[in-house]
Amino acid sequence: MRTALSIKTLYSRRPLLVAGLAVLVIGAVAILTIPLAATAVAQALGSDGYPFFFVLEMVTRLVSAIAPPLGSALIVAGLILEPRDPSGPED
Numbered sequence: 001m002r003t004a005l006s007i008k009t010l011y012s013r014r015p016l017l018v019a020g021l022a023v024l025v026i027g028a029v030a031i032l033t034i035p036l037a038a039t040a041v042a043q044a045l046g047s048d049g050y051p052f053f054f055v056l057e058m059v060t061r062l063v064s065a066i067a068p069p070l071g072s073a074l075i076v077a078g079l080i081l082e083p084r085d086p087s088g089p090e091d
Contacts, residue, residue: 013078020074027067034060 038056042049 013081016074016078016081020071020076020078022071023067023074024071027063027071030063030067031060034063 034056038053038060041056042053045052
């Protein structure tokens with residue numbers, strides 16, 4: 001039978017929740033800002049900026065493919081996983 005969340009269980013789940021939120025927020029910021037920065041730098045470099053733009057475009061695609069699912073998985077893990085009792089089960 002499941003019990004209500006206590007301070008102890010919420011505190012032990014907190015690192016997963018914080019990590020999940022951080023991955024989501026940092027991923028969203030990166031997805032929004034990397035293309036803008038890459039375009040600005042590529043325009044400033046002229047025709048020599050194409051390789052730089054290409055690399056940053058690949059980084060953006062990688063971050064956009066990994067960050068949202070990973071952040072969501074960490075948040076769900078923080079909400080669902082039951083913390084272990086270090087003293088062991090009571091008999």
